[in-house]
Amino acid sequence: MLSKRLQTIYDLVDENSNLADIGADHGFLLIELAKNNKCNLLLGVENKKGPYEKLLNDIRINSLKNKIFTSFSDGLSKITPEYKTIVIAGMGTDNIKKIIKDSISSIDFINTFIIDSHTKIEELRKFVVSLGFKISQEKILKEDNIVYEIIRFDKGSATYSDIQYKFGPCLIKEKTNDFINIYKERLMWLKNKRKNTSNPDFIRSLELDIKEIEAIIYENQCFIKKIK
Numbered sequence: 001m002l003s004k005r006l007q008t009i010y011d012l013v014d015e016n017s018n019l020a021d022i023g024a025d026h027g028f029l030l031i032e033l034a035k036n037n038k039c040n041l042l043l044g045v046e047n048k049k050g051p052y053e054k055l056l057n058d059i060r061i062n063s064l065k066n067k068i069f070t071s072f073s074d075g076l077s078k079i080t081p082e083y084k085t086i087v088i089a090g091m092g093t094d095n096i097k098k099i100i101k102d103s104i105s106s107i108d109f110i111n112t113f114i115i116d117s118h119t120k121i122e123e124l125r126k127f128v129v130s131l132g133f134k135i136s137q138e139k140i141l142k143e144d145n146i147v148y149e150i151i152r153f154d155k156g157s158a159t160y161s162d163i164q165y166k167f168g169p170c171l172i173k174e175k176t177n178d179f180i181n182i183y184k185e186r187l188m189w190l191k192n193k194r195k196n197t198s199n200p201d202f203i204r205s206l207e208l209d210i211k212e213i214e215a216i217i218y219e220n221q222c223f224i225k226k227i228k
Helices: 004-011 028-035 049-061 093-102 104-108 121-130 162-167 169-174 177-195 200-218 221-227
Strands: 017-022 039-046 069-072 085-091 112-117 133-143 146-155
Touching (some): 004 028, 004 112, 004 133, 017 028, 039 049, 049 069, 085 093, 093 112, 093 121, 121 133, 121 146, 133 169, 133 177
Parallel strands (some): 039 069
16 A cells, blocks of 8 residues: 555556656555556666665565566666656655756656655746646645645646745645645744744744745735735
């Protein structure tokens, strides 16, 4: 059974796609995709010896050697053009950007990125959009007290406001219970921080963050337009 985070990534994958998982680790996502015949081609890429050997072993234990290919390599360097969907999960944005930049020519044949970054989500959105992708789906969730934002980018063009880059255009539009609850917790944390600081510059920064979140949660369109 997949974790909530991996299940969310799984659900964003198209049926009959050709998918490569970069930094596949133990291959839990790939194994679930293979067991359910969700993809036509599957490739697990790993550049660390220990996790790669564990990946090979888990594929063998599940009798999936004929369904999941593997590559002991870095990032996108060995990805061939038939793999149109790329999953990059469990890394920070700086590492993700490096992986993509190091193989920028691969962007031409990639149609979809599904990315789970643990840092700098706003920067990640701007970077991938700048490469000629649009944000088509986003999910936010909390698991084991960690908040995850998982984004699907599809080839195409779109224009986003600063507030959309920060909070996610799809997340703002859908306003799921998870989104509301996570940002209500964030609001409480910010307000508590504001109470316990005397630095005026820091207070002003906190107040802007508070107003932004309140505007998104409670749909204060006037404020949203002001800060776009």
